[in-house]
Amino acid sequence: MKGLLRPRTLAWIALVLTLIFFPYFHTWTGFAWFLGNLQKYTGINLSVFEVTSFAVWVVILLGLNMLTGYSGQISLGHGALVAVGAYITAILLDRTGTPVAVAILAGGIGASIVGFGIGIPALRLSGPYLAIATLALIVSLPQLLKLSDIVNIAKYTGGASGLDLPTMHAPEAVDGVMDDRQWLYYSTMVPAVIMTVLAWNIIRSRIGRAFIAIRDSEIGAQQMGVNVARYKTLAFGLSSLYAGIGGGLFVYTQDFVSPESFGTFQSITLLVAIVIGGLASILGSILAAAFFVFQAGVISELADNLPAVDRLRWAIYGTVLILVMIFLPGGASGFVQRIGRLKKSDLAANVRSPLAALRAHPIIQKVTGASSGAPEDGPGTGA
Amino acid sequence: MQRPSSSILLRLVLLLAAVIAVTAFACSDDDGDGGGSETPSGDGTPAAGNSLEDIPEDTTGVTDTEIVLGTHMPLSGAAAALYGNQIVPGMQAYFDSVNAAGGINGRQIRLVVEDDQYDPSKTNQAVRKLVEQDGIFALVSGLGTAQHSAVFEYLKEQQVPDLFTATGATLFTDPITRTAFGYNPNYVQEGREIGKYIVENFPNAKIGFILQNDDFGSDGQKGVEEGIEGSDVTVVTTQTYEAVNTDMTQQIQAVMNAGADTIVAYSLPLQAASILKIGRSQLGFEGEILFSGVIADPSTIAIAEPANAAGAITTAYLKPVIFADDAGVQEHVRIMAEYGPADVPATNLSLYGQSVAELAVEVLNQAGQDLNRRSVIAAAESIRDFTCSVCLTSINLSETDHRPIEGLQFAKAEGDAWIPFGDIISFETTE
Amino acid sequence: MEHLIATLLQPLLLFTDTPPPWEDPEIFLQQVVTGVSIGSIYAILGLAVVLIYRSTNTVNFAQGEMAMFTTFIAWSFMLRMDFWPAFFLTTLVAFFIGGALEVFVMRPVEHAPPLNSVVVTLGLFAIFSSVALWRYGPLPRPFETPAIFDGAPFTLGEITISRLNLGILGIALLIMLALFFLFNYTKLGLAMRATAQNPTASQLVGINTSRMLALGWGLSASVGAIAGMLTAASQALSVDMMVGILIFAFAGAVLGGLDSPGGAIIGGISVGIIKSLSATYISPQVDIIAAFVVIIAVLMVRPTGLFGKIAVRRV
Secondary structure, three states: OHHHHOHHHHHHHHHHHHHHHHHHHOOOHHHHHHHHHHHHHHOOOOOHHHHHHHHHHHHHHHHHHHHHHHOOOOOOOHHHHHHHHHHHHHHHHHHOOOOHHHHHHHHHHHHHHHHHHHHHHHOOOOHHHHHHHHHHHHHHHHHHHHOOOOOOOHHHHOHHHOEEOOOOOOOHHHOOOOOHHHHHHHHHHHHHHHHHHHHHHHHOOHHHHHHHHHHHOHHHHHHOOOOHHHHHHHHHHHHHHHHHHHHHHHHHHHOEEOOOOOOHHHHHHHHHHHHHHOOOOHHHHHHHHHHHHHHHHHHHHHHHHOOHHHHOHHHHHHHHHHHHHHHOOOHHHHHHHHHHOOOHHHOHHHOOOHHHHHHOOHHHHHHHOOOOOOOOOOOOOOO | OOOOHHHHHHHHHHHHHHHHHHHHHHOOOOOOOOOOOOOOOOOOOHHHOOOHHHOOOOOOOEOOOEEEEEEEEOOOOHHHHHHHHHHHHHHHHHHHHHHHOOOEOOEEEEEEEEEOOOOHHHHHHHHHHHHHOOOOOEEEOOEOHHHHHHHHHHHHHHOOOEEOOEOOOHHHOOOOOOOEOOOOOOHHHHHHHHHHHHHHHOOOOEEEEEEEOOHHHHHHHHHHHHHOOOOOOEEEEEEEEOOOOOOOHHHHHHHHHOOOOEEEEEOOHHHHHHHHHHHHHHOOOOOEEEEOHHHOOHHHHHHHOHHHHOOOEEEEOEOOOOOOOOHHHHHHHHHHHHHOOOOOOOOHHHHHHHHHHHHHHHHHHHHOOOOOHHHHHHHHHOOOOEOOOOEOOOEOOEOOEOOOOOEEEEEEEEOOEEEEEEEEEEOOOOO | OHHHHHHHHHHHHOOOOOOOOOOOHHHHHHHHHHHHHHHHHHHHHHHHHHHHHHHHOOOOOOHHHHHHHHHHHHHHHHOOOOHHHHHHHHHHHHHHHHHHHHHHHHHHHOOOOHHHHHHHHHHHHHHHHHHHHHHHOOOOEOOOOOHHHOOOOEEEOOEEEOHHHHHHHHHHHHHHHHHHHHHHHOHHHHHHHHHHHOHHHHHHHOOOHHHHHHHHHHHHHHHHHHHHHHHHHHOOEOOOOOHHHHHHHHHHHHHHOOOOHHHHHHHHHHHHHHHHHHHHHHOHHHHHHHHHHHHHHHHHHOOOOOOOOOOOOOO
């Protein structure tokens, strides 16, 4: 009985209860008053729909964190894989009678196949070359989706105007118990929670450790017997699975997708979000999603009082970003970790492969002349 | 804490199977929404109403003292913010002037503006907030084709009047949705007129298209091709560009290579300026250049430089703000000065904002004291021969005609501005 | 051989009406020239990217926005003075802005993983973009073209190139030569390269690495400013004018090899040519796709670009 009363367990229970009953909070006057004022004063809009959107982005950002945070491969084109999943789901829903869940899963699987396909050639690229190659994906995507000349892709993707689906409704089975918005919440939050738990498991498994080993030192990992090629590709595949499922959920909740739904700027913002939220951290991905979804409201609110803020919105984010990078490289989750005094070993960001720990030692650093934590790739010595 | 990776994959498969099972079972009967091969913009699904009686007499957003209207506009995010930051002040200033004079049937108009940053998923967020939290009565002047597409079905399903969308895209008025109205001249209709103009004035022209790679471009093309049908005018090439590309050298070159002597461009202002500047001064194109009216702003000429822009032709449906002698324009300038923000002068775009606001006020007035969502649609459809103070053409709406502006005047670049010339052309579809 | 190529390419060329190169070589050459014009701008911005990479081992994603911002500064100078004085003054101002950025913003993350520097430059991207929007507004405005570029385009047979584009190409080559000379034939350039390769060893030898890093950023910002001003001259000055160009500048730099100034030029111009030719002969709807397909294909064969140094890993 004592175990149940420990603060941590209570916190978890409270969290689970909140997640389960959240859609109904709005019908309880006390809570409704709280949420209304929260929105009025901070601009954070915690409507059921917004929280549902938040769940979608958690899935997407978990995927990106897996790729960039844990396995260290910079991808600026994550949005392209989300788009693949979104479009597969949308096309299936628009043209066939596929049940929603299957369509979303198909989106995830389709995206992960594309991801694997990208991961294999990506093995040859490193650092900035990889970043720009992935950027190439997201930049060429709109043209590809609108293509009608050589291969009439536009016929299936709706071309420039995209695919507008009828609003999703709750099935008759739950009529009376919950309305459309609440059903949407549950049918999105449940997969999101499942995917989060799954990610947590993956990170703590051999796969996760292989990722971290590769991120910290590819050569070291290879010497320890980690099949670098396999795990790097797996990282792409897994992160794309998440991206695809996230994309399918996106379409499910938004009822609309177009070539402009996933832009270059957005892909970059995703990267920014996980860095602010915290790399290589599940909590970080969740915080990143919170930032991503709620930032618009907060700034609009501020902007009502200080008009200049609206136009300077991105300047504020940029400054925050830089400050976070300089003073708080662990991101928000790193900060939370310090406050919550969680055990350091819980966060994978702090898990270091033995070789990396050795290389980080001051004496070794002096001897090898390596002053940055960067992996060995880069311009060689052929001067 | 090591787990063999095969066990992870097994878990993965099991969990996902669970997800499929649960939701596939629950969703196997989605009210027909999960499947069906309905065309995206709907063929008038019964729920959204083809009949006026299907629209409920909903008074959300209407009280004895106020009417709440909403709009989604790009206010930040570079390029498109150009539009939002000038149109909204124009609308707001006009509403303020109407409120100062007593409002509409005793009700004050309150406009709630949401910034969607020109991003369709933010438009989704914004409009849901407007409908569900701000409780708007109607959406007015939603801007952006892709952006509004994201919320069109939603507004239709919720039966929220979707008035005077700020785009000439055909997909919002064709087929007709009872609660949705367009505003700008339809790109296809405009294209047809441009085509007819070419047939009349340059009977043997060889047209080279320069089109934006989206519906705007393809609608325009379709219209022009309809307009030149049966004549001696031919199309020799069609060039497209992506919206991020503002250097039209390659497109102009290709058009010239194909032997065109007339360029018809459905492009945005920056590309239009590029076509004029590069085409005239660097590549020496000497033929006619005609543009869609979206570029009819003095800034286009300024960027292209007046010498290069001279003689270019476009369309207009509002009075240019430089017509300082015109009573309507003068009034707009006065309203902007008195009610508009200090740093936004009267421009063609603020004038546009006012024109939409005027139509909205006219419709709300006509609906009378008993204002609800059904009566406002009925009122809108009964508008006949309404010419706003800054419009060039008159507006007619009906049950089968949800396109307010169905007329235009051609304009030519002279000096610093686009000067309308010739007759006012009408392609009105209401008797 | 010609027939072989013709038959191989035939399927791709079916989609436009343009006669293939072997039937009408003039169109082909003209489009190549157009591609060179487009590509020259990519080349100059690409040079700025390479400059920073070579001297600090970082990729600066804010390159385009910095160029845009400094061009607006140039515009405000031009309200008070002629083109060329404003041009050089802006280049100088940009130099100091770049140096200051390195000292105050990049230095603290020097020793962190490369992802952190990338993210910091993304932060700079956001800041420059937003401040420019706030200060100058979203309306595009005309930018003065220097008088030297006025006048009829040059013609060679039936092929034309405008004076401005020729000038841009010339400036690109000049900058490249200057950088080549700097890096390979001067002590300063050697010091900069040494700093990038091995900062500790360089310090031991007496090189003021801090100064070298700041210098690298300063020079890069100046080159970027030049790119920005030339872009504005050929198009229009607006807050988002560099966004479309930055992607292709990177693409070109990556194609040519991130540590090769010559590569940046060749890469940038190649990207322009590929876009132009694919739009002409395949379809205008695939110019961006074609450019990136080629780049990725090249990267598969040479992962560090055409002329980039091959990374040798010391184990």
